Amino acid sequence: MNRSALEPLRNAVRHLVTAVSSAALYSFDHQQVTRLRAVTLDNLTTTLQEEPDISLVIIGDELLAGGVSLDTGLYVGRFVEMLRARGIGHIRFLQGITGEELSSLAASLGGGQKGGEIRSTEHIRLGRVEVRFNRSGEGDEKDPLADFTTEEVTRITELYEDVARNRKLQAAGIADVVGGIITALREQARPLMALAPLRDLDEYTFAHSVNVCILNLAQAMSLGIDGPLLQEIGIAGLLHDIGKMFVPREILTKPAQLTEDEWRIMRRHPHQGARCLIETPGVPHLAAVAAFEHHMKHDFSGYPEVPPGWSQSLVSEMTSISDFFDALRTRRAYSDSVELRQIAGMLLDRRGREFHPLLTRNFLLILSRMMA
Known part of the structure; x- marks a missing residue:
């Protein structure tokens, strides 16, 4: 991953985590939360100008972007916890992300969508950490x-x-x-x-x-x-x-x-x-x-x-x-x-x-x- 894209990406994670945490204290539509979401979007947009397709992958307690660690810290660690709580191990941002998509992600990470499951959008793709295994001898289907x-x-x-x-x-x-x-x-x-x-x-x-x-x-x-x-x-x-x-x-x-x-x-x-x-x-x-x-x-x-x-x-x-x-x-x-x-x-x-x-x-x- 282009090194020049890392800093705005780190800032995007920091502001997104702060927005989700602030929404829990105030409300999702609070002025401070809205401002933080806007700053997050600006940083993501800047990052996607350098790298139009960014994949973040959780490995252990690390968050990797294009094979480069975003460094373990308070905000990155909290972001990893938020994703894991929803069963997400991989998140992909594509160029063209909108404020509405980011707001939906923030609301989902904070539990704001009552009863709703966190879902992928056109420019934010989510992947679950899940590998299905069939044990030897189970069923008669032929291994392709x-x-x-x-x-x-x-x-x-x-x-x-x-x-x-x-x-x-x-x-x-x-x-x-x-x-x-x-x-x-x-x-x-x-x-x-x-x-x-x-x-x-x-x-x-x-x-x-x-x-x-x-x-x-x-x-x-x-x-x-x-x-x-x-x-x-x-x-x-x-x-x-x-x-x-x-x-x-x-x-x-x-x-x-x-x-x-x-x-x-x-x-x-x-x-x-x-x-x-x-x-x-x-x-x-x-x-x-x-x-x-x-x-x-x-x-x-x-x-x-x-x-x-x-x-x-x-x-x-x-x-x-x-x-x-x-x-x-x-x-x-x-x-x-x-x-x-x-x-x-x-x-x-x-x-x-x-x-x-x-x-x-x-x-x-x-x-x-x-x-x-």
């Missing part, structure tokens, strides 16, 4: 992703191998692949049950890429993320390992521990993947960022090394969790698969060091629902 993921592994295999041969990525069809996965996930909402099986160790990279896409989407959907951003997060997962196509095959499939020289070659793949994606028309910038950062780790103890003060994308950190989980749950040439409960314990142990603490907590919640 079962055949779909197998087909997509084949398509991604061809895409990746074309990169290995020609050193160029053809982006055509990638958005359709991710769009199809999103549709299938919405129909069944069983992300862990939908992960593509690994029939042959030679197809690990391709099945893994589809699975990281699915896991990224599961994380994002559980946070209420939708629309173009959701698709970009899926594409980032699908292409996160594209740089491995520049690594010699004998290193990728080596059953023994890599030598120091081989590790040096392997560690280049984030740079090579990011460069490949940046040079490919039609690939979201977010995918290149995730390809570069997904091995960096939350505490920057991974690779590649970056200058002090570097700020990782939350999508990269989301991809890192997905990558770690699927790598452990899949049997590979040099390691056996690990049980879900053991992986959950490893994630919990590394939370705050290797993995973003709040994103890890959200992922563990998804895991716990699947293992219950």
